[in-house]
Amino acid sequence: MSGDHTGQAATLAARVRHLEGLLERRGLVDPRELDRALEAYLAHASPANGARLAARAWLDEGFRGRLLADANAALPELGLSMGGGLQEQRLKVVENTEDSHNVIVCTLCSCYPIALLGPSPTWYKSEAYRSRVVRDPRGTLREFGFALDPAVRINVWDSSAESRYMVLPRRPAATANLDERALAARVTRNGLIGVAPV
Amino acid sequence: MAEAFSPGDRVRARRADPPHHTRLPRYARGAVGTVVERQGSYPLPDDRARRLPAEPEPVYTVRFTAAALFGEGDHTVTVDLWESYLRPVAEAER
Numbered sequence: 001m002s003g004d005h006t007g008q009a010a011t012l013a014a015r016v017r018h019l020e021g022l023l024e025r026r027g028l029v030d031p032r033e034l035d036r037a038l039e040a041y042l043a044h045a046s047p048a049n050g051a052r053l054a055a056r057a058w059l060d061e062g063f064r065g066r067l068l069a070d071a072n073a074a075l076p077e078l079g080l081s082m083g084g085g086l087q088e089q090r091l092k093v094v095e096n097t098e099d100s101h102n103v104i105v106c107t108l109c110s111c112y113p114i115a116l117l118g119p120s121p122t123w124y125k126s127e128a129y130r131s132r133v134v135r136d137p138r139g140t141l142r143e144f145g146f147a148l149d150p151a152v153r154i155n156v157w158d159s160s161a162e163s164r165y166m167v168l169p170r171r172p173a174a175t176a177n178l179d180e181r182a183l184a185a186r187v188t189r190n191g192l193i194g195v196a197p198v
Numbered sequence: 199m200a201e202a203f204s205p206g207d208r209v210r211a212r213r214a215d216p217p218h219h220t221r222l223p224r225y226a227r228g229a230v231g232t233v234v235e236r237q238g239s240y241p242l243p244d245d246r247a248r249r250l251p252a253e254p255e256p257v258y259t260v261r262f263t264a265a266a267l268f269g270e271g272d273h274t275v276t277v278d279l280w281e282s283y284l285r286p287v288a289e290a291e292r
Binding site for chain 1: 221222223225237238240257259261264267268271272273274275276277278279280
């Protein structure tokens with residue numbers, strides 16, 4: 001594994017500032033350009049995007065099929081894309097069902113679909129989560145307060161290359177009367193990572 | 199680059215522990231899994247990290263059982279692996 005992302009946050013931030021300063025002084029990076037790119041990216045990166053995708057998929061069977069088959073092609077239907085960073089990233093949406101559950105991790109670093117889920121939570125980058133969820137997902141979920149039915153199979157998706165993953169949670173019970181906006185409000189970030197039910 | 203593997207193929211992750219950056223997770227090394235999907239081609243990070251020319255190489259979604267990876271457990275782990283991390287599994291080994 002490549003280091004603890006949590007304990008050294010301050011050191012890392014200092015190194016990034018130093019590096020940024022060096023790049024600016026040598027004229028390799030325009031600080032305003034960097035700020036603009038970061039602001040534009042983060043302004044639109046929010047778990048509300050993932051929540052909208054889930055709600056639409058629950059209500060529209062056709063969209064659900066397109067999202068699961070080719071998420072990058074389906075995202076523009078909701079005005080979303082995975083192209084906010086330096087290059088468009090491949091997105092794979094994995095669906096929870098009655099008998100199978102999905103959990104997302106990046107064991108090597110902290111790959112995460114930022115455009116759809118916003119900046120990742122600190123625990124997602126911790127060595128504890130990254131090392132344990134592949135080995136004992138059921139026990140790890142239990143520590144999140146999520147007691148998954150023992151009959152439900154678990155698949156862990158390790159984002160070890162260029163793809164990013166998002167979980168399509170199961171639609172909560174007794175929500176037949178809710179519209180898309182109300183359904184989206186029920187979806188949590190942790191539900192889209194797979195460490196909580198929705 | 200033509201893809202060497204197709205969905206359904208059994209593959210073994212390389213055992214080698216290279217003295218440089220790689221995106222083959224340690225826990226998957228030597229394990230046998232099944233190709234689930236082709237992802238397209240991307241430059242090999244092992245080469246990019248060493249500033250070597252890195253031609254795009256196929257990446258596969260490969261599913262391993264927990265038993266194959268850890269010797270226990272009833273879940274599966276799906277890992278994204280570059281083609282050169284993988285070897286075909288001989289018929290006898292299946």
